[in-house]
Amino acid sequence: MAAAPSLTRDVHAAGAVVFRPGREVLLVHRERYDDWSFPKGKVDPGEHPVATAVREVEEETGLRVSLGRPLPSHRYPNARAMKTVHYWTGRVVGADDVSGFEPNAEISDVRWVPVDEAAALLSYERDQALLQTARASRRRTQALVVQRHSRACARSEWTDDDRLRPLERPGLLQAEALGPLLAAYDVRRLVTSPATRCRETLAPYAATAGVDLEPLEELTEEAATGRGGPAAVAAAVTGLVDDLHAGRRGIVLCTHRPVLPMVFEALGVDDPGLAPGEMVVVHLRRGRVLATEQHLPH
Structure with a gap:
């Protein structure tokens, strides 16, 4: 008799429903x-x-995608463990032709299938149900990533200007791990408080993506918590939302813990109380928030 799957150990996977x-x-x-x-x-x-979701789609199909709204995860028995698969909607970045796909040991065929015909082709009921959910979320959204800077040197240990306070070693590692997440949402604008700890948080991705940092004084602690600061933060966030709708490429906004509640209020999103290095991905369509998700880079 085959061993029952362990209900306490999950194998994790990820993928995308790409339209x-x-x-x-x-x-x-x-x-x-x-x-x-x-x-x-x-x-x-x-x-x-x-x-993983972006990497696996590219490895299996040859197509680079950006992620949209998160979808329900699947959890089911798989060999001697449970398997949890995390899903997002996805859109191709660049050319979407798969006619040149060459079969390999894992994937024998890749097809674009009309949505109305896909359910009949899908082999599993769970995928058929996921397709129905994804169809309701298939319209393109843009991502505004709200980022708290990574772990910085303690204020009590820093005697210079607080704006110059840098990331400590764990924070630098967090910053390096941030890149694949920002790339997954096709982030192409990096808007940040000019403070060193915020700039250092986005610097590795800026170098990899070949994108310049855009310092914004309104996002500093000093400016945001001063007289007129909350209104200035709200105006800045509104401007970025408008830019996002016009430009369609993702934007990350990196700032400080005292500023984050103002940012979330301007977006009409509950403040989740981000840890250092943590992000909220806000999915917008025509300026309206349709979904959010929260991640801490590994």
């Missing part, structure tokens, strides 16, 4: 299981599921 204009969805066929499903795969050690 393109024309109401088509991306499906893959696995030769080993002779099944049709959404592109997905296991989370590597130390990898964040957000990064």
Whole structure:
């Protein structure tokens, strides 16, 4: 008799339900299981599921995607453990042609399938149900990432100007781990408090993505907590939301703990009380918040 799966140990995986204009969805066929499903795969050690979803779609289909709204996760028995698969909606960044796909040991076929026909092709009821949920969330959104700076040197140990207070070693590692998450949401603008600890939080991704930092004085603790500061923060956030709608590429806003409640209030989002290095991804469409998700880089 086969061993029952452990209910206390989960194998984690991630993937995406990827749409393109024309109401088509991306499906893959696995030769080993002779099944049709959404592109997905296991989370590597130390990898964040957000990064896994983008990596696995590219490895299985050859297409680079950006993530949209989060979708319900699947949890089901798998061999001797439970498997949890985290899903997002996705859109292709760049060309979406899969006609040149070459079958490999894992994936034998990749197809764009009309959404109305995909349910009949999908092999599992859980994927059919996920498709129905994803269809309601398929319209393109833009991501505004609200980022608290990574762990910084303690105020009590810093005797110079507080704006110059840098990240400590764990904070620098957090900053390095942030890049794959920002890339997953196609973040192309990096708006930050000019304080050193905020600039250092975004610096590794700025260098990798080839994007300049955009210092914004209104996001400093000193400016935001002064007279007229909350109104200035609200105006800055409103301007970024407008820019997001016009430009369609993701924006990250990096600031300080005392400023974050003002940012969230301007967005109409509850303040979750972010830890150092933590983010909230706010998914907007035409300036309206449709979903949020909270992540701490690994």
